[in-house]
Amino acid sequence: MARRRFAALLMLPAIIFLVATVAYPLGTLLFNSFFNVKLLTPNRRTWVGFDDFVNTLTSPEVGTAALKTLQYSAFAMTLELVLGFGAALLFYAMRDRSAWARTIFIFPLLVPPIVAGLLWKFLLSLDTGMVNRVIDLLGLTPAGGQINWLGNVDTVIFTVSFADIWLTTSFVALVAYAGLQGLPADVLEAAEVDGAGYWQRVWHVILPLLRPVIAVIVIIRGVDVAKTFDLIFIQTEGGPQGASEVLSMEIYRTMIRYGNVGSASATAAVFLLVMAFFAALAYRVIWKPAND
Amino acid sequence: MTDTRRPRLAKTVSAQLGMLLVVGAFVLPYAHLLLTSFKAPTEVLAIPPTFLPSHFELTNYQTALNDPGIGRSFINSLVVAVGGTALTLFLAIPAAYAAAFYGTRLGRVFLMVALIVRMLPPVALAIPIFQAFRQLRLIDTQLGLMLAQTIISLPLVIWLLAAFFEAIPQALEEAALIDGCNRLTAMIRVTLPVAGGGIAVAAIFAFLSSWNEFLFALMLTSVNAVTVPLAIANFKSQFGLDWGSMTALAVMYSLPVIAVTLALQRRIVSGMTFGAVKG
Numbered sequence: 001m002a003r004r005r006f007a008a009l010l011m012l013p014a015i016i017f018l019v020a021t022v023a024y025p026l027g028t029l030l031f032n033s034f035f036n037v038k039l040l041t042p043n044r045r046t047w048v049g050f051d052d053f054v055n056t057l058t059s060p061e062v063g064t065a066a067l068k069t070l071q072y073s074a075f076a077m078t079l080e081l082v083l084g085f086g087a088a089l090l091f092y093a094m095r096d097r098s099a100w101a102r103t104i105f106i107f108p109l110l111v112p113p114i115v116a117g118l119l120w121k122f123l124l125s126l127d128t129g130m131v132n133r134v135i136d137l138l139g140l141t142p143a144g145g146q147i148n149w150l151g152n153v154d155t156v157i158f159t160v161s162f163a164d165i166w167l168t169t170s171f172v173a174l175v176a177y178a179g180l181q182g183l184p185a186d187v188l189e190a191a192e193v194d195g196a197g198y199w200q201r202v203w204h205v206i207l208p209l210l211r212p213v214i215a216v217i218v219i220i221r222g223v224d225v226a227k228t229f230d231l232i233f234i235q236t237e238g239g240p241q242g243a244s245e246v247l248s249m250e251i252y253r254t255m256i257r258y259g260n261v262g263s264a265s266a267t268a269a270v271f272l273l274v275m276a277f278f279a280a281l282a283y284r285v286i287w288k289p290a291n292d
Numbered sequence: 293m294t295d296t297r298r299p300r301l302a303k304t305v306s307a308q309l310g311m312l313l314v315v316g317a318f319v320l321p322y323a324h325l326l327l328t329s330f331k332a333p334t335e336v337l338a339i340p341p342t343f344l345p346s347h348f349e350l351t352n353y354q355t356a357l358n359d360p361g362i363g364r365s366f367i368n369s370l371v372v373a374v375g376g377t378a379l380t381l382f383l384a385i386p387a388a389y390a391a392a393f394y395g396t397r398l399g400r401v402f403l404m405v406a407l408i409v410r411m412l413p414p415v416a417l418a419i420p421i422f423q424a425f426r427q428l429r430l431i432d433t434q435l436g437l438m439l440a441q442t443i444i445s446l447p448l449v450i451w452l453l454a455a456f457f458e459a460i461p462q463a464l465e466e467a468a469l470i471d472g473c474n475r476l477t478a479m480i481r482v483t484l485p486v487a488g489g490g491i492a493v494a495a496i497f498a499f500l501s502s503w504n505e506f507l508f509a510l511m512l513t514s515v516n517a518v519t520v521p522l523a524i525a526n527f528k529s530q531f532g533l534d535w536g537s538m539t540a541l542a543v544m545y546s547l548p549v550i551a552v553t554l555a556l557q558r559r560i561v562s563g564m565t566f567g568a569v570k571g
Binding site: 108 | 416439
């Protein structure tokens with residue numbers, strides 16, 4: 001009994017802090033989403049029932065932002081997984097002789113997101129941008145002139161994720177590499193002895209064995225990429241014409257620019273629930289079967 | 293023998309070249325940022341752009357440092373990050389220790405809750421926190437931002453430390469208990485010193501998380517407590533696109549932290565991939 005009480009006592013400060021800074025705000029958030037509250041007059045609130053939720057779920061702007069969030073997340077994560085696992089397999093094939101590359105590969109992980117966003121805005125700019133310059137030097141500039149990377153309404157939601165991919169592919173690669181190192185050597189050798197080619201081994205042996213590691217990466221990255229704010233804010237501020245406005249930015253704008261706390265809260269609450277649902281789904285689908 | 297050795301050598305060479313290509317693609321963008329910051333302001337905007345500066349000069353750094361808000365934003369960032377790190381460690385060390393060493397149900401629930409908090413979108417929390425802070429007069433203060441950013445670093449650091457504590461054998465402490473220590477002194481004198489390395493890694497993580505944080509800084513500060521990432525974002529709107537000064541500012545903000553972290557590199561990597569490896 002004394003044991004348990006001592007443990008509880010040690011956790012108490014952190015619990016109090018999380019209740020005050022997370023549980024209480026979440027309660028307020030849910031509470032607010034049933035009212036019409038404006039930022040400038042927080043004490044004047046009128047009960048609107050589920051109106052805020054209905055408005056959120058039927059608002060074309062929120063719908064568009066949700067779609068943009070999905071497009072951004074799916075595109076960035078797919079590339080991060082493919083590039084990250086590709087790099088990890090390359091490092092793994094070279095074992096100790098890849099030490100230098102792995103050391104340098106940590107680098108992008110340490111760059112602050114706001115700097116990464118700024119840097120990619122610079123790299124992707126017209127005329128003065130290095131990306132278009134390199135494309136030009138390779139003779140690949142399209143006939144219509146330079147590519148307007150961050151100015152094209154149709155593609156900006158994908159191109160704005162280059163900064164994210166640059167920033168976090170290293171994370172995927174390092175986690176995947178650590179996972180590869182933990183694989184049972186005898187199973188891999190058995191597959192090789194049985195005459196399986198390299199890509200057969202990767203697809204049928206290595207990737208299934210890495211299922212829990214992939215689950216961790218997908219959950220951690222999925223949650224982070226879906227709540228991206230800073231990288232997009234610094235590059236496009238959601239533009240042009242709202243074409244790169246993801247949910248985090250839509251909520252921010254509803255709150256700060258329009259001062260509509262009730263609406264922003266309802267959208268945030270729905271966003272939260274959807275994220276929790278996806279995290280649980282990823283956990284069940286990818287992680288669980290490997291433990292059976 | 294020679295038949296198998298040749299393709300193997302070719303494979304090694306092509307794999308090394310492949311790695312060089314991959315690593316180069318990921319490092320060159322930052323090198324471009326660094327080199328751009330030393331160019332003359334006009335050369336920064338040269339069409340077509342160049343990679344190497346024609347000569348190195350510090351004009352961009354002077355312009356950035358002459359901006360009256362910049363010095364203050366560096367002080368704010370440092371104060372908030374150091375204070376936030378201290379608060380995070382103060383809360384996380386005993387909690388993670390208890391969760392890892394005393395496998396109680398409360399401990400397991402606590403770790404689960406920490407994981408869920410890690411998943412919350414900060415923008416959802418920022419709305420009610422903004423309202424509460426206005427009543428408490430914490431808007432635009434270093435203390436307010438410190439508290440808010442601790443929400444982000446705390447779950448991360450709790451999990452990191454719990455993983456480190458789990459790796460420490462409990463037999464040490466049991467021996468100390470038999471020798472007459474009570475639970476608290478056993479923790480402080482026996483286990484915490486052994487966990488020093490892990491705590492150092494956790495401290496770096498907490499510092500980086502606050503140093504890099506943007507959304508709370510954007511929503512909860514306006515003039516007095518503005519941090520560097522926000523100053524960089526504002527710099528843009530203030531002077532149009534003064535790329536030269538912005539690159540200089542970005543380098544001053546990011547390079548020292550990168551250098552220190554890389555110097556402590558080995559431990560950081562094990563920290564960054566923690567948990568995932570255990571599956």
